[in-house]
Ligand SMILES: Nc1ncnc2c1ncn2[C@@H]1O[C@H](COP(=O)(O)OP(=O)(O)O)[C@@H](O)[C@H]1O
């Protein structure tokens with residue numbers, strides 16, 4: 595869609611630039627020193643101009659004293675490589691069924707490719723990004739996920755090496771933050787026997803935001819937010835409404851782990867949780883500096 599492509603910014607007159615910066619001051623003051631966890635979804639990272647705008651936003655946040663932590667996805671990118679290898683991806687309730695061969699592909703694509711692309715983009719925009727997986731610093735301990743059917747909990751699905759987070763040790767992220775680095779985390783965990791686990795990136799972002807007691811969790815995706823049955827954007831969601839939307843099937847697929855993670859984070863003390871459209875140029879700054887509702891805000895009750 596052409597409207598989603600970042601257009602080159604029109605140069606502003608110095609007075610307008612000064613006005614804009616002055617108007618940003620209250621927000622910068624409010625969020626200075628606070629942590630923001632940003633989930634960068636695989637579907638939102640397809641256009642190079644948008645990727646560059648995303649990286650600029652992240653660097654801007656860091657330079658004004660906010661601590662961004664990026665957790666990235668890469669579902670479509672994993673799917674692309676699986677297809678080239680002649681394998682077909684299968685999802686159950688938003689989770690990729692992960693056999694040992696798929697796990698190798700997941701690690702290769704996420705840690706080897708997507709993470710390093712994002713690190714490169716942020717560095718090119720003037721930041722100092724460091725890529726990590728959940729293995730680094732013993733950050734994400736996991737075990738095999740026992741997935742119960744959403745509608746009939748007496749049915750259990752075997753999704754292979756999909757991880758359920760046991761514990762997050764945020765010390766490596768904190769050390770990097772204190773040293774002016776921007777952590778970029780791939781959603782891969784390790785188990786008791788050093789086995790790897792594929793964890794949905796939304797789940798990692800939500801848990802990390804909770805552990806760090808982040809001020810905000812921003813989930814960038816490829817849709818304006820959570821939509822109702824008629825396709826209308828829901829600007830605010832409560833726990834009860836989320837339950838209803840999941841039960842009647844309005845929320846499905848990749849939105850299931852996203853909304854579940856968002857709700858968990860909101861209930862566990864993350865001040866503001868938003869699902870926003872990553873296809874809009876500078877979506878991050880729009881949400882953080884904007885007065886208008888943007889995307890869907892998840893409430894804790
Ligand atoms: N009620 C809903 N509102 C919005 N999106 C929904 C809803 N139910 C299912 N979805 C799907 O969830 C997708 C977002 O999840 P996902 O594809 O995993 O994105 P990401 O890669 O950003 O994590 C949307 O593109 C949409 O197809």
Ligand SMILES: CC(=O)N[C@@H](CCC(=O)OP(=O)(O)O)C(=O)O
Pocket residue numbers: 634635636637666667668669670672688689690700756757781792793794795796848
């Ligand atoms: C268990 C599980 O489903 N893991 C995801 C990890 C990547 C991810 O979450 O990517 P997005 O954020 O782009 O969807 C997967 O294999 O696709």
